[in-house]
Structures are given as C-alpha cells and as structure tokens.
Amino acid sequence: MSLLRLRNLSVEFSTTGGRFRAVDQVDLDVDKGDVLAIVGESGSGKSVSMLALMGLLPWTAKVTADEMVFDGHDLSKMSARARRRIVGKDLAMIFQEPMSSLNPCFTVGFQIREALRIHLGMDRKAAQTRAVELFDLVGIPDPEQRLKAFPHQMSGGMNQRVMIAMAISCNPKLLIADEPTTALDVTIQAQILDLLVNLREETGMGLVLITHDMGVVAETAQRVSVHYAGQKVEEQPVRPLFRSPHHPYTAALLAALPERATDKRLPTIPGVVPGQFDRPKGCLFSPRCKFADDxxxxxxxxxRGPDLGLARCHYPLNTDERLAS
Structure with a gap:
C-alpha cells in the first residue's frame, strides 16, 4: 500500500470573477522511502496541491478528491482535530517562505520545542536537548544562543534552516519540501539536500520535493511529476524523463537548461501559464506548443499509459504517432 495516494484531487478558489481551478484532477502516489519531485512553472498548482493535503488552504478553497489517503488514513473524511495529530508529526512540510511561516512573536526555540512537546510529549529539558541537536544537524552555528533568537533577528537562510529543523523534528513518515533550498547558498544547499536524502535512507520516510531546479531533481529524485496549469502532464522515473520526455512542455523545460543549449541564446517557452479567464478549451498547453493543431x-x-509517461497529450513525443504527424 502506498504511503500517500491521491486520486482526482482538485482545488477551486472563489474569486470576484467566479471560481478558479488551481489544481485539476491530479493523481499522485508516494511509497515509503520514495523521492518524488514535482516540477513546473509558478502557477502550476504544485504548492497548492500539497497545502490541500495538509489542510492548510483558506476557507475560499474547495478541495475535492476521490481518494486522499495517507498512511491508511482518509484525510478527506477526518476531523480537523484528528488531522492535527498527523500533520506536523507523521506528515510534515518545509514551507517556501520561512519569514511568513514562523511566528514573529515567539523565539525560534520556543516554536520548535512546542512541536516536540505537543507531538512527542517531551518535557522541557528533553525538548531543549533535541532542539540543539536539530539546529546543529541543519548547520546552524552556536545553536544554544540561536534558539533564543526571534525570526526577525536571523537571516532568510537561517530561518529556512529553522523551518527544516522543525519539519524533521518528529521524524515524519512523509516530508514535503517546497523549494527547501531557495534562500540558501550553493554549499548549504548541497548540505541540506544530503541531509534530507540521508534521513530518507535512515528512517524510510517518503520525500516530496517541489522545485524549479532540474539539477536538484537529477541528483535527488527517483521519479518526476511535471505539472502545468494545475494539471499533471507527465510522470516518469528521472533518467527516462531526462532522456526521453513525452510531453512537449517537459521537453521545453529540459531544452531551456543552460547545459543543453546548443546556441548562444537559451530557448524559451513563449507566452504564460493560462489564468482564470484565458484557459483554452482543449489542451491547456496548446497556445504555447509548437506542435499543436486544431x-x-x-x-x-x-x-496516456505508463509507457508514455502518463503524458496528457494527443501526440506524445518520441512515438510513432508524433513521427507520423
């Protein structure tokens, strides 16, 4: 049984112009010890789909799913109280914006000790010892003093490491990392990614990595789920995806990597991700796709089927259909 199983997950938001579907019929599976990378442009619904899983979307969001099962628990049918026992402990998330995720009124030490006290029942001394250990693990110097600091007294990179320490504090079964290395320099990025991979190997936790960095995907992930305009448009193991993408959007993303550029100018994808009022009737990528027809x-x-990377495309790349067209 999968650790996480999502089927037909959709998220709609109420707006002044009607309802906007930010996530559109997404399916995902994550097994124990699995590393799944979710990639795509901003506005593709990557973070929203995971926030829906965590139950952290505002009241304006309408979440529907045929299945939303984590570790045998149907999250869509659980009460808010029951879900809070799981979220933060067995199911944890590293948020993209640490300055808006940490409470400015409390020290970072208080916030991490609170999680340990509530979810693991630690007393003050044990929680302090564990907090120091976690800060040292994520590379925060002088952890005893840093635990006394408020978020505004620390840099963005330091707050990002605090968020990572809080997320892994209870040894979660599934960790969702939303751009976990955005605010960190290259050296620290490598250390944090190594830490997450080592934790996965030691504890068997599943890891969902939301990122724009295809280099991180190539080095860290086992499978890649490509999202566009709220839909999952392709999913493959890492090597087959980089070697033979089936959806034109995936191919365009990979072609834009500097190391793959064959000309002095990097190739780009024309246009923008469709919004609420300009969603195409057919394929959502068709206005930007050079292969699109009527x-x-x-x-x-x-x-499509697994042999074509589940590509949501009428004419998948690298197939007889595409060659014939």
Whole structure:
C-alpha cells in the first residue's frame, strides 16, 4: 500500500470573477522511502496541491478528491482535530517562505520545542536537548544562543534552516519540501539536500520535493511529476524523463537548461501559464506548443499509459504517432 495516494484531487478558489481551478484532477502516489519531485512553472498548482493535503488552504478553497489517503488514513473524511495529530508529526512540510511561516512573536526555540512537546510529549529539558541537536544537524552555528533568537533577528537562510529543523523534528513518515533550498547558498544547499536524502535512507520516510531546479531533481529524485496549469502532464522515473520526455512542455523545460543549449541564446517557452479567464478549451498547453493543431485546441487530452509517461497529450513525443504527424 502506498504511503500517500491521491486520486482526482482538485482545488477551486472563489474569486470576484467566479471560481478558479488551481489544481485539476491530479493523481499522485508516494511509497515509503520514495523521492518524488514535482516540477513546473509558478502557477502550476504544485504548492497548492500539497497545502490541500495538509489542510492548510483558506476557507475560499474547495478541495475535492476521490481518494486522499495517507498512511491508511482518509484525510478527506477526518476531523480537523484528528488531522492535527498527523500533520506536523507523521506528515510534515518545509514551507517556501520561512519569514511568513514562523511566528514573529515567539523565539525560534520556543516554536520548535512546542512541536516536540505537543507531538512527542517531551518535557522541557528533553525538548531543549533535541532542539540543539536539530539546529546543529541543519548547520546552524552556536545553536544554544540561536534558539533564543526571534525570526526577525536571523537571516532568510537561517530561518529556512529553522523551518527544516522543525519539519524533521518528529521524524515524519512523509516530508514535503517546497523549494527547501531557495534562500540558501550553493554549499548549504548541497548540505541540506544530503541531509534530507540521508534521513530518507535512515528512517524510510517518503520525500516530496517541489522545485524549479532540474539539477536538484537529477541528483535527488527517483521519479518526476511535471505539472502545468494545475494539471499533471507527465510522470516518469528521472533518467527516462531526462532522456526521453513525452510531453512537449517537459521537453521545453529540459531544452531551456543552460547545459543543453546548443546556441548562444537559451530557448524559451513563449507566452504564460493560462489564468482564470484565458484557459483554452482543449489542451491547456496548446497556445504555447509548437506542435499543436486544431484537435489540440478543441479537445482536452486524456493521460496516456505508463509507457508514455502518463503524458496528457494527443501526440506524445518520441512515438510513432508524433513521427507520423
């Protein structure tokens, strides 16, 4: 049984112009010890889908799913009280914006000790010892003094490391890392990624890595789920995806990597991700796709089989269909 199983997950937000679907019929599976990377442009619904899983979206969001099962628990049918026993302990998340995720009114030490006290029942002394250990683990110097600091007294990179320490404090079964190394320099990025991978190997936790960095994906992930405009458009193991992408959007993302550029100018994807009022009738990527035809523009594609990377495309790349067209 999968550690995490999502089927037909959709998220809609109420706006002045109606309802906007930010996540559209997404399926995901994560097993114990699995490392799944979710990639895509800003506005692709990557973070929103995981926040829906955590139950952290505002009241304006309407979350629906055929299945939303974590470690045998149906999260869609759990009460808020029951979900709070799981979220933060067995299911944890490293948020993208540490300055807006940490409480400015309390020291970082108080916040991490509170998580240890509530979820693991530690007393003050044990929680302090564990907090020092965690700060040292994520590379925060002079941890005893840093625990006394407020978030505004620390840099963005330091606060990011505090968030990582809090997320791994209870040895979660599944860790969702939303751009975990954005505010860190290259050396610390490598240390943090090594830490997460080592924790996965030691504890068997699943890891969902949301990132824009395809280099991080290549080095860290086992499988890659590519999202566009709220939909999952492709999913493959890492090596097959880099070697033979099936969706034109995936191919365009990989072609934009500097190391793959064959010309002096990097290739780009024209246009922008569709919003609430400009969503195409057919394939959502069709206005930006150089292969799109009238059929693509009129008829929404269904996901293909696993042999084609579950590509949501009428004419997947690297197939006889594409070559014939």
């Amino acid at each position: 059929h693509c523009r009129k008829v929404p594609p269904e996901p």
